[in-house]
Amino acid sequence: MRGDVIRAENLTKVFNRSVVAVDHVSFSVRDGEIFGFLGPNGAGKTTTINMLTTVLRPTEGCAWVMGFDVVKQAKEVRKVIGVVPQEYTADEDLTGYENVMLCADLYGVPRDVARKRALELLELVDLIDFKDKRVETYSGGMRRRLELACGLINRPKVLFLDEPTLGLDVHTRAAIWSYIKRLKEEYDMTIFMTTHYLEEADALCDRIAIIDRGKIVATGSPNELKSSLGGDIITVTIKEGVDVAEVIKGCENVKEVRYENGSYRIKAKDGEATAPIIIEALRERGYTVVKLSLTKPTLNEVFLEYTGRALRDAEESRESFIAHRITLMRARKR
């Protein structure tokens, strides 16, 4: 177990003795990796983060961060972690710089170190020109960057990012991703993050745990997960209205054929090589291929495979719904 920065064993959280938010979750995060929890809202991602960051006490199970028990050694854990919550927690009435310094005070970073570091961090997230502006005037992307800077003021060994790009537009999201990568390199941290954006998990994470209804259903690197599906997806449409499923099934590497919406959805290994074989087999029997497409499996397919449904949001409580709306409202601000 050495080299594990975070370790969770049967971590469980039950709210009000009836709502199981996180259900016996076990995983470990290795030193220096970006580990992602992927799942819909309400799957238990934030609850897991709250337990790991010593905000919530687990109902059952244990977890260690940097070898410290999150319940018994909460104080030690708090010192070595940085947290960037899903909400925009920076104070709107304070300036960016004041907010970073507030975090420094909470962590007890020595004043002179904090001052230097605050400027350095604001520089890194390109907010240095806005450091004396009230956060109220910041756009969603700027606020996110400020949250990142706040979360790093104590030079954490482990950074927790809860939905780092929630509600941001595609453009800003990509920018935030590059900031996260830059900061990780600069500070040599391990990152634990949650997201319900498939592309985000794909773009950022070294390893992913897919979480659904409080349970981890699969763990692995994005590529491992994708290849665990067993192949690429080839979609073929032919001109003739006859059933050619058997013909396609006869081809090499084809694993599964389904007829959907007027075309054949074929699961096959090594799609690039298999597609021409299928076309050839069909032509030999006198059929005309009018359309063909090849899709490499995405995490969306992975999610579908493991949970039996597309990644969609679960029910939220009213409280988290409002918090969520506020986050989205602020994110959209330009």
Place this chain on the structure above:
Amino acid sequence: MSSAKLVGESNPSLARGLRALLFRELKKWLKDPVMLVMLVLQPLIWMGLLGKALNIGALFSAHNVNLPQQIPIPGDAVLVPQGLQVVVLNGTKLSQFFAGLGPEIMQSAFGTTDYFSFMSVGMVSMIVVTTTMFSGMSIVWDRRLGFLDKVLSTPVPRAAIIFAKILNATLRALFQATVILALAYLLGLRLSSTFTPLNILGVCAAIFLMSVGLSSIFIAFSMRSTKMERPMQFVALITMPLMFASNTFFPIDLMPSWLQAVARANPLTYLTDAVRQLTILPTDFAALTWDFAYLIAFSTVFAVIGVLLSWRYLSL
């Protein structure tokens, strides 16, 4: 552990955390001048309208007791000793007599002849209560917006979070009350002959005690409310009875006995009385001591309960 160096680097302290969190609140407050004006305006309107409109002193003036010059008293109303002479009262004299009674009635009921002075001090108590509670409410927002969770994930001592809230509420209440008192003075509050500038310190001490006790308990409850509206509704519900079941607007001695019992338990009564003793009344030291004793007891008990409740809630 490789983190040894890092652990040593952050050195969270109660004083620094408290200062940072308190400054955050106060900065938020000071950066919103509209809110500041509104907060002063509201009690000012109350004071100006209610204090001046309820001109109780004028009830007993010569103008109100306007009798005809001569009041014949019918023969069978009084014993008539000699003959059939009609006794005639001098109405003008009587009016003057009644008018002279006015200040005396005011003096014995309110302790001062000026109702405005009486009630504007009551207003100070009211502002202490509302400001304290409204300031305490910010914890609900902190929770809603994720700020509280964020702070809880840092190594800052939990006590800093609680004390920052209590102190914030208290400082705001002190500030507001001082402003109101100053405004009341400008509007015609009559200070007693025993008043010295040093009494202001006493006033602040009384307000401090009240505010610490009240905010501790209120914050502990607000922290737990999952609905943002709850603390708001609670304040709306509690303020009115708290004010009227006390000596804020009217002397307790003239209330029905059941209400007197409530008013005598109400800490607001003691705050108001303490402030009156120190400003508009000739100081009665026995009464003042009793007021402070009650306020200290109230503050200690409620602060201890409130802080413990908050502590339990914030601890992992």
